[in-house]
Amino acid sequence: MPPSLHQKIRAELEARILSGDLEPGARVPTEAELQAEHQVSRSVAQRVLNDLARDGLVVRRKRLGTHVAEGARQINLMRSVDPRLDRAGLPGRMSVVSAGIVPAGRARVAVPGVPPEEAVTELVRVRRDVDGTPIVVEVAALPFRLVPHLLDEELETVSVRGYLADHDVPIARSRMYFDPVLLDGEYAGLLEIEPGPAALRRRRLMWQPDGRIAESAAYYLRPGALEFYLEYTEPGGAS
Template identity: 50%
Template structure:
């Protein structure tokens, strides 16, 4: 089954941005130009440009047009805790730096709410941008008893909350914390930053219906390559 037309047009423009054919600052076709070139309606043209902007690939300016962004990507903070909130993924590759079953006492960052001897799945993954710069690092810890086959999954693209739902794990609530921290040497090396660099760490805790911990995750974004935002409707209806 072929992809929807709007997605094929978006992917074509994204590929031209990735290849450098459309460099930072280059102007993209207007909605009218997209309509004429592809025989599509205005709503479809708007969706193409809107999703490119959501992914941080382009910037849209009223009356001026749409231009390739200068390398900064955007990420909606709500997507970390709301499994129902979908959106375009940030382009770039994923890497599993390490994946192992260890004692809870051995994981980084430390996990509250689990006895030290609890066996846990511990994942360390990195996200890269289109220029292959380290963009973010993720630490995820899940009790082994909840997901004994977790390490058999496609770990590079694994998303934990959908995984829990798919495997019948009765998760109930999720909470995010934002902590300003200074990068330690191992993490700074993974992010290609200087140790001691100030950074915003996002921590997500997810609990089961019985109140026990299901997952502890931490995300660290490399400064200067990612903009974090929260978007919500302010309409009355």
């Protein structure tokens, strides 16, 4: 399926930001300019800029316009763990390595509380930056009974959290773990580096209100590719 106009315009702007063509603080085209350049409606142009702002790549200010955010390659960890948000703000584009249905006991990630013989949908994807360098390997497993039609989706762009929300699978709790690991041949190969270096692995678990697991995922990060942070603002502090 070809990308929509919204996806195409967003990808072009994201690529300019991540490549440095649009540097931190640089002005981003306005909604009107995007409309004129790409012959799209105001709602499409507005969605593009709002999506970039949501993912921390730009800052939108009334009467001041839209500008590239400082630290556009820095990832707010709260976005990674908050089940209300459908993307973690990771830059780049996905490619699918494998997608299929396997017994939980054979999945590449542990799926707590799911019997080993129960079917899970497993996705292995690689996210690449604008230069095509792989920066993250994502491995996700979800109980098949929750997502029987997930494999029918456009897996290069689908967000697991967004998909669960769209299909009325409620998420009550989300937890993130961080582990230092030595990359084995499989994941090092997908990241196009030699096996053996230390890397950061993020593991995310999401649970339904009844306490059953909704997703188990692991993200293997290319060393030095991304920075993560947590930020707290005092009540009444700067916005």
